[in-house]
Amino acid sequence: MxxxxxxxxxxxxARRSSGIWRDALGRLMRNRLAVIGGIWVIFLILLAIFGPAxxxxxxxxxxxxxxxxxxxxxxPPFTIPNHxxxxxxxxxxxxxxxxxGAQISMxxxxxxxxxxxxxxxxxxxxxxxxxxxxxxYLMRFTDVMYAFPxxxxxxxxxxxxxxxxxxxxxxxxxxxxxxxxLTSWVTVARLVRGQxxxxxxxxxxxxxxxxxxxxxxxxxxxxxxxxxGPVTVAVTLGIPTAILFEATLAYLGVGVQPPRxxxxxxxxxxxxxxxxxxxxxxxxxxxxxxxxxxxxxxxxGLRDALDPKLKGKQ
Amino acid sequence: MEEAVSLEVTPDEAARITREQRxxxxxxxxxxxxxxxxxxxxxxxxxxxxxxxxxxFELGYGETxxxxxxxxxxxxxxxxxxxxxxxxxxxxxVSGSVVFDGVDLLKLSDEGMRKLRxxxxxxxxxxxxxxxxxxxxxxYQIAESIRQHMGLSKKASYDRVVELLDKxxxxxxxxxLGDYPHQFSGGMxxxxxxAIALSCDPKLILADEPTTxxxxxxxxxxxxxxxxxxxxxxxAVLLITHDLGIAAGMCDRVNVMYAGRIVETGSVDVIFxxxxxxxxxxxxxxxxxxxxxxxxxxxxxxxxxPLLINVPDxxxxxxRCAYARDACRDHEPGLTPRExxxxxxxxxxxxxxGWIP
Numbered sequence: 001m002x003x004x005x006x007x008x009x010x011x012x013x014a015r016r017s018s019g020i021w022r023d024a025l026g027r028l029m030r031n032r033l034a035v036i037g038g039i040w041v042i043f044l045i046l047l048a049i050f051g052p053a054x055x056x057x058x059x060x061x062x063x064x065x066x067x068x069x070x071x072x073x074x075x076p077p078f079t080i081p082n083h084x085x086x087x088x089x090x091x092x093x094x095x096x097x098x099x100x101g102a103q104i105s106m107x108x109x110x111x112x113x114x115x116x117x118x119x120x121x122x123x124x125x126x127x128x129x130x131x132x133x134x135x136x137y138l139m140r141f142t143d144v145m146y147a148f149p150x151x152x153x154x155x156x157x158x159x160x161x162x163x164x165x166x167x168x169x170x171x172x173x174x175x176x177x178x179x180x181x182l183t184s185w186v187t188v189a190r191l192v193r194g195q196x197x198x199x200x201x202x203x204x205x206x207x208x209x210x211x212x213x214x215x216x217x218x219x220x221x222x223x224x225x226x227x228x229g230p231v232t233v234a235v236t237l238g239i240p241t242a243i244l245f246e247a248t249l250a251y252l253g254v255g256v257q258p259p260r261x262x263x264x265x266x267x268x269x270x271x272x273x274x275x276x277x278x279x280x281x282x283x284x285x286x287x288x289x290x291x292x293x294x295x296x297x298x299x300x301g302l303r304d305a306l307d308p309k310l311k312g313k314q
Numbered sequence: 315m316e317e318a319v320s321l322e323v324t325p326d327e328a329a330r331i332t333r334e335q336r337x338x339x340x341x342x343x344x345x346x347x348x349x350x351x352x353x354x355x356x357x358x359x360x361x362x363x364x365x366x367x368x369x370x371f372e373l374g375y376g377e378t379x380x381x382x383x384x385x386x387x388x389x390x391x392x393x394x395x396x397x398x399x400x401x402x403x404x405x406x407x408v409s410g411s412v413v414f415d416g417v418d419l420l421k422l423s424d425e426g427m428r429k430l431r432x433x434x435x436x437x438x439x440x441x442x443x444x445x446x447x448x449x450x451x452x453x454y455q456i457a458e459s460i461r462q463h464m465g466l467s468k469k470a471s472y473d474r475v476v477e478l479l480d481k482x483x484x485x486x487x488x489x490x491l492g493d494y495p496h497q498f499s500g501g502m503x504x505x506x507x508x509a510i511a512l513s514c515d516p517k518l519i520l521a522d523e524p525t526t527x528x529x530x531x532x533x534x535x536x537x538x539x540x541x542x543x544x545x546x547x548x549x550a551v552l553l554i555t556h557d558l559g560i561a562a563g564m565c566d567r568v569n570v571m572y573a574g575r576i577v578e579t580g581s582v583d584v585i586f587x588x589x590x591x592x593x594x595x596x597x598x599x600x601x602x603x604x605x606x607x608x609x610x611x612x613x614x615x616x617x618x619x620p621l622l623i624n625v626p627d628x629x630x631x632x633x634r635c636a637y638a639r640d641a642c643r644d645h646e647p648g649l650t651p652r653e654x655x656x657x658x659x660x661x662x663x664x665x666x667x668g669w670i671p
Binding site for chain 2: 204206207210211225
């Protein structure tokens with residue numbers, strides 16, 4: 001009964017149309033895990049943006065006075081004034097380093113995914129739209145990329161370009177963006193191709209042709225918007241992988257270079273003191289874990305919210 | 315209730331109608347559409363499918379022509395061929411000419427053809443649920459055609475959209491421009507499709523089973539709408555249907571198609587009162603009748619249309635025909651004239667010297 005009333009209400013009242021994205025947002029807001037994930041993601045983004053402004057110290061600034069008071073050893077959180085999360089083994093402020101790490105992780109999260117989209121969407125769209133030979137070539141190339149171990153390729157790229165200007169740009173961060181982007185576009189390319197293959201057979205595409213819409217416009221106006229949902233989900237779920245790659249590279253010493261304080265680098269430095277000063281490892285580890293989990297929750301929530309088959313359920 | 319149509323003719327519309335009738339009269343000597351020997355083949359791994367085989371017909375200005383037949387007889391492919399929308403590969407128009415308003419469409423450049431689609435030839439598809447893009451608003455989708463072809467500004471095109479939606483009987487049109495297809499019922503969406511087809515005042519509308527996906531009451535309203543609006547706009551209609559009842563009610567002339575060929579053509583009265591081709595008899599017989607008390611089963615034509623690969627030189631209907639003789643299996647009959655002017659049938663048995671009087 002309630003449903004019937006709802007339907008009637010929708011047709012009778014001149015309700016402003018809601019649109020697909022607003023519907024999806026409504027469904028997303030009802031998913032508690034996704035909301036928690038989303039809030040933490042927003043919090044991390046704010047930390048990344050305003051980190052330099054709120055950091056009490058520069059991430060590379062050694063506090064000799066406090067370090068001497070701590071007898072030249074790492075200081076645990078809440079034990080010394082002016083350094084809320086303590087000092088590390090170099091006498092640097094852990095809180096300020098974590099803020100810089102947030103900036104690195106968040107920029108990797110979004111910029112590397114932008115590179116992924118920039119490569120993945122055109123390749124997938126060309127293959128799916130034109131089909132035939134071009135499709136075969138592009139997809140075999142994609143398969144080769146897919147078969148190659150991602151981390152190995154990223155490490156190879158990082159090492160190969162480390163000493164060039166390109167490799168040194170942004171303390172090596174730029175190279176990290178490109179290396180992750182170059183290895184992670186495969187999923188998006190395959191997804192976009194699959195979407196286009198099924199979408200281009202839809203009757204509304206034929207209908208658009210029948211009113212004389214040009215091929216380019218059919219692609220940009222009719223097909224790609226229909227593929228945005230799945231691509232958004234894939235990109236969101238790809239972010240944790242990118243963050244983890246960055247941390248791994250930094251841990252191995254081939255990613256972002258000092259003095260920038262990547263979370264992975266902080267862990268690598270902390271493991272030497274894992275018994276005497278475990279917080280040097282735990283704090284950045286906690287940041288990485290929470291970032292990964294929150295992006296995953298958000299991505300899962302988006303997948304449910306954007307799936308048209310689930311409409312009306314929940 | 316939401317489907318109610320109001321179609322009042324305003325004075326300047328009336329003036330336009332008379333003007334169009336005058337134009338129609340002036341052009342009466344030649345046809346709007348002349349299709350000659352059109353063949354469309356599909357090149358599949360199993361062989362070449364002769365989906366449309368040597369089809370010729372013409373359509374006058376403002377006329378409504380029916381194209382009837384079972385599924386898989388080439389009706390839709392014929393319509394798609396006219397606008398060169400046959401999926402290629404595997405489909406290809408291999409021969410023939412399609413002269414539309416003096417222009418051979420098959421010789422036109424791709425760009426020229428694209429400019430014609432939607433402007434001169436409108437298309438109404440079978441399933442309004444899938445022929446509208448779910449991610450674009452109704453207003454945008456109707457305006458798309460107008461903007462494409464008439465070069466109107468965004469605002470002017472939306473004014474025209476409101477006018478069109480009013481015309482096809484969608485209440486509170488201006489409020490619904492921003493709505494998405496899923497907020498419309500099936501019948502309303504087909505009205506939107508009609509609005510899109512009519513948006514640029516086309517000379518011809520190709521309606522491919524426009525009511526098959528709709529329930530019977532909505533069907534009648536949609537057909538009425540197509541018929542009223544095509545009269546008002548002076549638009550010719552090529553109506554593809556497998557429902558002979560619809561063809562009888564809507565069309566001036568009817569082409570019966572079977573296995574990629576036109577097997578009978580004539581005015582709607584002749585086809586329904588004095589058909590001269592056993593396939594047409596079968597189609598008419600299979601209509602359920604209120605006064606038929608003999609049997610409560612529906613009558614059918616036994617068998618299926620043939621696969622159109624390696625078609626032999628024989629009447630294509632002969633395996634399913636109760637009257638077939640050796641002659642039917644030896645050679646394919648031509649489309650030959652029958653008694654009434656403009657009535658042609660493809661059948662040895664009813665031709666001169668045939669065995670059915």
